[in-house]
Amino acid sequence: MGEYIRKTARYNGKKYEATGKTELEAMTKLAEKLAAAKRGEELISGAMTVDAWYKQWKATYKDPKGLTSKSLGMYDEKYNGYIKPIIGHMKLRDVKDIHLQRILNAEAGKSRSHVEKLRRVLREMFSRARKSRLIPFDPSEDLELPEAKEGTHRSLTDAERAVLLKVAETHPAGLYILTLLYTGMRPGEAAALNWADVDFDHNEIHIHAALESGTGAVKGPKTAAGVRDIPIHSDLLPRLLAARGGPFDPVFTGREGRRLNSNSQYRQWSTFKRAMDIQMGAEVYRNKVVESVIADDLTPYCLRHTFATDCARAGVPLETVRWLLGHADISTTANIYQHKDGATLHAGMALLDGSGGKGGGKEETG
Known part of the structure; x- marks a missing residue:
């Protein structure tokens, strides 16, 4: 032979x-x-590389699902940035839970959102490989999240609120910012509003659409809870009446007079935040901020959290706040609603001990 x-x-x-x-x-x-x-036509088996499986898995189970380009991009970002460099070359059947846990552990200290999404990609990839009988065990089953930072969304401080209200009086984005503050709506929901959605007869704003994150497309909300009516705050009403346009005109527009998209939303916020920074005493040289004093973690979503804080301070029931914010799950509202500011804590104790707060809460006589 x-x-x-x-x-x-x-x-x-x-x-x-x-x-x-x-x-x-x-x-x-x-x-x-x-x-x-x-051509990517490797035999689909446990002997294929993790990289080959990711491409097959995404093309078969993710691309046809009608996910947004942003959602699909999340899978590529997590895989290419964090998974591929470590195990992309390995055979699918050789991957053990310790390999995946090490990938997660390397991200300790980063945001909880990031590590949760990374774990999700690993779980979805490897659980499908197990269901497809390509591997005998699923190594992603019991992955533990490393220590991670909670989201940075927070409420405005009293000082920030005072400056925001002052800047909003004259800034072109003032109405947009005040609407976020006084309604608690998401920035994408505000961008999708037409004047027909602002019901002055019933003093309500009708929410039924949102700007898709990362694009300029207007689409329905993620859940049915997103469709809701928000009563118009008395401080917001005169500003809306003064700016009122035609029923099919967008309520908020960029410099070109067109509906806000992701880019123009970012510009509106960044120019508004810059104006706040200068108002708070930032050092400016040749029209450029050279020493900023405003907090780095101040984002548009802080206005939504401030709305929830204001509701808590006013004693608005949690279930009502849930509907106003458009949350499908009340636990999401509860997480935002857990405020530890002194005023709320003292008011709560006053209710408990019957004192009514400072000075016993009783009118002084004589």
Whole structure:
């Protein structure tokens, strides 16, 4: 029996080999394998690389689901940035839970949202590989999250609120910012508003759409709870009446007079925040802020949290705040509603001990 000839080659960091009775046969088989690899037509099995499986999995189970480009991009960002460099070259069947746990542990100290999304991608990839019988066990089953930072959304301080209200009197984005503060709506929901949605007869703003994050497209809210009516705050009403436009005109527009998109929303917030910074005493040189004094973590979502804080201080029931904020799950509202500011705590104790607060809460006589 004659000797077989073996030929090998590397492609994308992976070794391919083929054997044949002649050099031509071995070379031909190797060329076919390399061509198949380049076309991504590797045999779907536990022997395929994690990288090959990710491409197949995403194309089969994610791309056809109608997810937004931002959602699909999240999978690529987490995979290419954090998973591929560590295990992309490994065979699917060789991946153990310790490999995946190390990937998560390396992200300790980063935001909770980031590590949760990273774990989600790992779970979805490997649980599908297990369901598809490509691997005997799912290594992502019991992954534990490392210590992570909670989200930075917070309420405005009293000083920040005072400056915001002052800047909003004259800034072009003032009405947009005040609407976020006084309604608690999401920035994307405000951007989707037409004047027909502002019901002055019933003193309500009707929310039924939102600007899709990362795009300029207006679409329905993520959940049914997003469709709601928000009564117009008395401090907001005169500003809305003064700016009133045609029923199908957008309520909020950018510099070009068109509906806000993700870019123009960002510009409106950044110019407004810059004006607040200067108002608070930032050092400016040649029209450029050279020493900022405003907090880095002040974002548009802080206005939504401030609305929830204001509701808590006013004693608005949690369930009512849930509907105003458009949360499908009341636990989401409760997480925002857990405020520890002194005024709320003292008011709560006053209710408990019957004192009514400072000075016993009773009118002084004599």
